[in-house]
Amino acid sequence: MTVTSNRSPISSGKIKPITTSEDWIMRGLLLLGTLWLFVGVVFPLYPMLIRSFYDSNGSWVGLSNYVKYINTPSLSVSFFNSFYIAIVSTIIAVSLALIFSYALTRTAMVGKPWFKILGMLPIYIPPIATAIGLIYLFGNKGLVTTGAFGRLPTWDINLYGANGIILGEVLYVFPQALVILTTALSLTDARLYEAAQALRTSPMRTFLTITIPSVKYGLISAMFVCFILAFTDFGVPKVVGGDFNVLATDIYKQVIGQQNFSMGATISVFLLIPTVFAFVIDRIIQRKQTALVTAKAVPLQPKSNPMLDGIMFAFCSLIVGLILIVFATIILASLVQVWPYNFQLGFKHYNFNNVAGGGYNAYWNSIVMSLYTALLGTIIVFIGAYLVEKGKGLKWLRSLNYFLSTVPLALPGLVLGLAYVFFFNNPSNPLNGLYGTLGILVICNIIHFYTVCFLTASTGLKQIDPEFEAVSASMAVPFYKTFWLVTVPLCLPILLEIGIYYFVNTMVTISAIIFLYPAHIPLAAVAIINMDDAGDIAPAAAMSTLIVLTSMGIRAIYWWGTKGLRKRNQAWLKRS
């Protein structure tokens, strides 16, 4: 053969590709992303944990805060109360959501599109607003309690306490479970059911052996998500909790009421541990999940079954009816002049001049904060997910990035907010300048809702052909050009979806920012708390209505504005 020539010998060592400027850009961005997650997630937790070992005067007291907490019955009882509330709400909400989503995906019930939209309605209602709605329905002077002021039989459900909290939490977490379960139920292969039919399997056995196993992971996920949300929620127990204390309200009372930050930090740890536990267990279980549905799966077309369809229709109407009644009550309460004496309607309560909370200034601040969060959050999350999914090299750093991006899901808003106070309010922190600005509120919100957005972006990016980067490299096109010319346009619907998610959640959130917002930046959702505290419940209902309508308005604008875009994208993604 003609191989030999005067070339250098082959080195026997390990081959390492040379590092290009592109690699350096990639590495730099990845490092920056990691730094961001450390500052946003990891560093703030440290001073908070440390604080729980100090007393209010700043002296080291070891575990005595914890001992004191456990030995004070009025405090430690909240721990069990929180568990009780979270478990009961989770069981109720997930059961209802499972039936609801089954009706949406597997029956030929009429009105499915409407049920789908209305079932998701509570997403736009801050939990605290739901609680206010419940007061006007089931409170002492509520419509139901008084039997519509004597016109109907009365029914007192003893709202203030566990009943009210559970009812509020169920409404709050129901749509979250619904999203997860609807997705799980719609990912199926009709051929499995056809095979079962061909083997003459009874409907019950089919349900138990095909349907349930296929949604098992979705069901588990839904339960953990609902548990975490109900366990850590602050808005509902704050308004309808009465004497029934839970961890979240305890933290608030310690920090805002008694200025006892050390005990606040201690209780935060009690709130954090079960949440992290639930998060870790869920992660471990989800890791076992393997794809049951391949790209070749045939979508299931539900067949009509008048009896089942009828029952399901009645069930869904009942759920949606309850949601609509609560929603309508909030609006009604905001319009009624003097509940329950003067039922004339008017916009009196929308004039926030004589009440606490900051009025339209707060409303406007919330919109600005939500817009910034949506814009910056979407950019940061998407670039972060891109680097993790499509980056090459530095595998350990990308894994670390992925892990840190999922951690915020395990951090209750109150804990995160309190941690930010401890971390950023420290004068020796170079980022101290951010404290008390809109900037820190935006950062806190971006991190608070980071995980869901990150996972959405990752899922979207995974669907993009992994060879795009390889093809670009073969044409000597740097990755950032392909990112901008191909990846971003393809992911535009996902980007907008993430933006909306950020906007809506930032509009309604209270827990993460209640300790963090400075006096000169009042916020709408916080204003509801302040008005409720001051007894101005009708203006609180008015502010709730504004928030809900704004979120829904943004969603509607998005829907209409992106019609053409979605159509075009469908055409792109369609495979012959």
Added chain:
Amino acid sequence: MSQIPEKSKVSAAKVNQDLPNELTIPVERQLTEPYLQIENVNKVFGEFVALKDIYLNVYPGEFVCLLGPSGCGKTTLLRIICGLETQTSGRIMQGGKDVSQLPPQKRDFGIVFQSYALFPNLTAEQNIAYGLENAKKPKAEIRQRVTELLELVGLEGLGKKYPSQMSGGQQQRVALARALALSPGLLLLDEPLSALDAKVRDKLRGEITKVQRRLGITTVMVTHDQSEALAMADRVVVMDKGYIAQVGTANSIYQYPQSPFVANFIGVMNFLEGVIIAEKQIRCGNLTFNVPQNQLSVNQRAKLAIRPEDIQVVFEQTNNKTENTLTAQVEDIEFLGSVYRLTLNPEGDAKESLIVEINTHQARQLDLNNLQSLNIYFPPEQVKVF
């Protein structure tokens, strides 16, 4: 060459030892320097050895196919050639330059993937122009080049369409045009036809080779489809479990397989277990066959191999058995269009069944409907032993 370990030098040389040289490398190419040289390449993923001591030369203008079952390392080798993966050790030379450590952006190649990897938000034209625009070529030049390329792959007038508006075959052509746009020195095809249906695949097979010949571009294709490899490639590299089993022209690999693996992977091969009993004889059960000269020693266990089309049917009903002839029961008859494939159970101790292909003309003579058994003959010159 002094650094190459002695062992692998032997294995590289051994591969083609008995073959006439002209069957492995076309004569005109032996005179030139190879364009692509793969030297002692190894790839290890953790514990798993994906590629072991790979040596391969690809000559200018040559079309080489990497062929093997899934998991044999062919795709890994292709990705190493273009820098999408980095070999654990060894060297890649392209155009006389060591490119081992270069990232794909710095190498000179165009690539077509099985998934096409066309950018769905760009039209066919924009896809083809993607690399040209990045290279900041003048607009008019780009337009001209794109038109040229569309013509080359037979897609005149379809440049404004989006990939989703095109058929699989058309998308594949766009991908080919895009890979050729920057006039690379090396064209890499990664299972380019696997996602297409049979008819389109056959048509594109011919067109890809036509374009390749016309441009004279050095090409390496990965495929698991042996008929594709045999039909398209100048030389086929058969791979198995991370090593190169055999390199040669389609004909030489089919005619002179060097191992049972190659024999069985390329085309169909019948095997009978046996023992070498003399220099040119093997005994399989109670049957003795004359076989060509081989290097196996007497009393060694061996396999007799013969292709279905090389087994001859003996029509004369003679009772005195001649050499290399046996009687077999007909188990199954399969009609394949131009040929019939018979599955036969040989009389005697041999446990393996045999596959024999006969053409329609012979079939007519045989009265297939009532066929119970028949005599078959193994021409000694067509028999191989391993």
